[in-house]
Amino acid sequence: MTLAIWSFISSTGPSEPGPSELRIGETPVRLRVSPRARRLRLSVDPRTRSVLLTVPRRVSRKRALAWASEHRQWIERALADIPPPRIFAPGEIVPVHGEPHVIDWLATRPRKIRLEAGRLICGGPLEGLDRRILRWLKAEALTLLTRETREYAAIAGGRLASVGVGDPVSRWGSCSSRGAIRYSWRLILAPEFVRRATVAHEVAHLVHLNHGPDFHALVAEILGTDPRLARAWLKRAGAALHRIGPR
C-alpha cells in the first residue's frame, strides 16, 4: 500500500539530520531520506505493519512530516485493511505446499503431527499447539529445501556449504559467497513450483554471485521451466504468507 505525491519540492532547504523514528498520532513512522526519491511517499508493509515515510533529499523533514500528518487517515485505513494474523488453532486453515489444510486437532491423539489430504492431523494438549505446528512446518521446510537444494546443486555444480531456514521479512532465500544457502521457512506454505524456483535461484548463485545473463540461463537450465511465473506468484501472494502463524 503506497501513497505518493509528485508535485512539490520544498524551498526550506534539504532534509536535516534528526531522529528517523517519528509518530503520527499513535502510529510510529519510520523516516527514510532517499537521494533517489523524487517525491514524498508513504507506505505500509503488511508483513510488519510498519509505516515508512520516504523523503527526497531536497524536502525538509518538517514539510515531510506535515504532509504525512495530513494523510493520517490514509495511514489508519491502510493499517486497518491488513488482514489479521492467521494463528494455528483447531479448525483454522493453513496452506501447505500451496494447498489449504484444516488443523484437525484431538487432545487424545499423539502429539506427532501428520499431513493428510487437506488435513493437518495433530494431538496433545491445546496449550502450545501453535508452537508445535510452527516447529513442525519449519522442520518440514528444512528437510524438503535441503533435499531440493542438494538435487539442484548436483546439476549446477558449485560448492554447497550448508542449508538453513529462518524467517526473514524481505527475502525468500539468500546465498553467501561461501556457499551457505538460507531460506524462509514460509516457502513450505507456497506451491511447489514457487519453492522449487526459489531453490533453483539460490543454487545458481553457488556458480554466479550476480543476476547476469549466465545466472538466468543457469536458473532456467536447473529448473527446466520458466521461473517468472514463480516470481509473479511471490510478488502477488508472498506478503500474505507473512501473516500466517505465531511470530
Ligand SMILES: [Zn+2]
Ligand atoms: Zn539472487
